[in-house]
Amino acid sequence: MTDMELYFTALLDGKIQACRRMKQVAELLLENLACPGEFHFDPDIAARHIDFIGLFCKTPTGRIGTPLRLQLFQKARLQAIFGFVDDNDLRQYQEVLIVEGRKNGKTTETAGIEIDLLVNDGEGAPQIYNLATKREQAALGYDAVVKMVRQSPHLSRYLRKRVADIYCPANLGFIKPLASNTSSLDGLDVHAATIDELSAIKNRDLYDLVKQGMGARSQPLLFCISTNGFIRNGVFDAQFQYACDILDGKAKNRRFLPFLYTLDDPSEWDKPECWEKANPGLGTIKSRDYLEQMVQKAKDDPTFKPTVMVKDFNMPQTSESAWLRWEELNNTAKWIGLIQFDYCIGGFDAADTTDLNAAKAVCMRPGDPNIYVRSMYWIPQSVLDKQAEEGNRRERDNAPYSLWVEQGLMRTCPGNKCEKRIFLEWFKELRDQDGLYASYIGYDPWHIDDTLLREFRAEFGPNCMIPVRQGPLTLSQPMKDLKADFQGHRIIYEDNPIDKWCLVNTEVKTDVNGNVQPVKSLDARRRIDGTVALLCAYTVLQDKKDMYINLN
Template identity: 25%
Template structure:
């Protein structure tokens, strides 16, 4: 057939070309997704490449979606869908790449991050209905999964309404529309919502995880994925906006997706596209809002989005949530202190082994024995500083169902899970003594809370000084300002430790009536202990180096004591 016989596949390819050429304004992640498609199209021409681009397969799923009808909106309800180029790209590329060996689909997972009001639910409904009725899978099981019944119906509800408003569709495929499910009697296929943690008996052909950022654990995702083993070409789709918890399973999946796009992780079965703004973009600029919203002027009106932009600019308390939902900027602190773009730019390709024998300063923040404990080492080279974290948590806390992020970081070696229900400080002691043999520790700074017995033992076994630093605003304000100035100027480096980066994103700036700063957090589960330990260590390093002069009420302990007694 002539190329024109596949208009939707052509639209998908055109979108990829226009994005890569700059004709369509898009963020880096969308450009990488489009470039990936174009590069693989070229590689598919070689005999050794295992996949081929099938225009007919890409066109078929898009043609199916274009025969569905809108179910909401005064000017849309009852009308057939008109797919935009970016939607053809998402659907067409996902279904259009096949394995050369057996003709089955290549992609088995989708991670699509799309801002609000861009038609996520409609896309999810079309995807679910296609896999349910038109994919040729006998006994297909399709699930719309979420943390609540209301959210699960955000995809299943439109899918059900699409059936009710499209009699020829349900007649052709023999679909029965129930109150809470769809099913086809002839081949035992079904489509239904799932809430919370599902059972292990399901055998999904397709699972749509809506708004994955709201999930505290990966239970639903993992159960659906592991249940797909008996299906020859299943699909697990995450279609979500950004969220406010970078410790959750959604952000972990996003991190994997970004690494696939960047080529640092190989996963030929994961298709991903993320609509957001780029690091360094001025979020107040209208162009940024155009970049992050692919359906602007179609399903979301420009005047509505301009009003949200104005609201975010004028009302500081609304900035994070509006940037999160309309620009897909992740944030988990209501008024975050650390600029995560700048923080991530401070990542350096270094390890502790690079600093053997060099002077260092240590900060220790001992939490209660059932909470996160942090030890941070800081090294100084010239006018630049390098920090490394070590974290500890009781094993029984790590293994709680809601702590999947701690389980992941333990498996990756970023967190030490000490046996039992209470943190065993002997692990920290052993690490500290080992560090004392490897590096020239000048001082150890610690918060006296929770620490007295441990510090007494440490003092008996080390030769360096151990300095109390109270975390009250009077003590910690100036070190915080120094910490801020260093990372903003790119002179405070870290090794990309995800646990420390998560804590950096959790820190909220608090201040007293006298404008003294101190670190806070929005929620108890948003830990900041590692950053507090880093600030304490940095205060001693800079003071020792003569870069921070003693400030009355900060480092001059005698004056603090005198003021307290006054």
């Protein structure tokens, strides 16, 4: 029995603790092994790569000169990555995503893989890149490669350390560290690349450019390995969701192989019997005692808990200063088309130039504690035009505005600013096209003039417009109550990614009396306009709830 069969069978049999996602991976690989199609498993090819790493690669830290001893879980997944090939012995998998807790040997394992791909993959002039958002991070993986080469008499005989790379004269290939500088990444001819800590990448330039740079190679390999992180709605979340969709059968990509080591539920974080789900090297590579210390510190110091949840157990979280935790704000429920409402309460947040413009329509019905939310956002067309003219892949705020516009979640306004009438037109659209009438609309009076207010009142009644002044006096209690509703998963916002992005970005300011109000982070690119619009609507809903709810 191969290591792959042994390990993945043990996951399914419960002999090794595994999360639901890894059990899905096990079922996929064992089925492919038993029922080969275009690709079959070749144990000799798999062994060639694993044996090379075991024979020639040394541990980069700790006991100098010690051979790199791959653990069962590492051998099993490397057999899967390298062993499935077609009739021309070209491997099936060209992209791998590994998500596991920190200190499970990721950097050491990828260093060995990079050397193997340089020397032992039969590729002419292979270009191997170690990539990260910052050069310092890319250098960590690259330094591990350098140390492995220096410790091995065999490797150091055939590989040469140059100023910027490690060079193999025999096949004209190299291993090089690169950071996310788009000008230097264009035109690469990539045979293999490792992206270390994918969760730290704020935009997808790095991933997209490397992926596109593999088109001329016969069996390229993009190796992304990461813990979870605090950056939400970035390339990591997109790749993680894509991996889940493949495992669930919602997406098809026979070239993509994920290994997702996570807890099944956040409540498992303090249960030692569940820790191995996110830490496959626990007890062999990663110290169990050290993890116990981290968990205990998180129990004693709640501000440390998000770090442990993210980095040790791969549970998505927001930043430490965020208003809501990820598990509080994340809600994938849908309602539009399933529930019909006749009346809503609106809210909007207007911007002059830089910020987004956001509007909300919130709905409730008798006997149902949930609050149902519809959203719309606007951005000046000039923002997208400027990006197109400059050929800039990195969109403003590192947010996929073009995609959101394409999906109908956001609209553009001509010129370089959005006129405030967009809000009036949207609420009229809800009324005239969807039969959803705004009984009341909350707004920040700072940005709205009397002319627009008269037009709103002419359309929706003389008492429809309710000013919601921004500050703790007005927003503190509604913000606390809204947080409680999020914690109860009673805010159903159609899993809108812009809503989610704004909620993730929202931080809270507390005064000496315990009053709170939403604030932006120091990073101006993190927009919170959707949260502010929701608070405007929610504040009015609290005040008018008894009168409103009986209308539906």
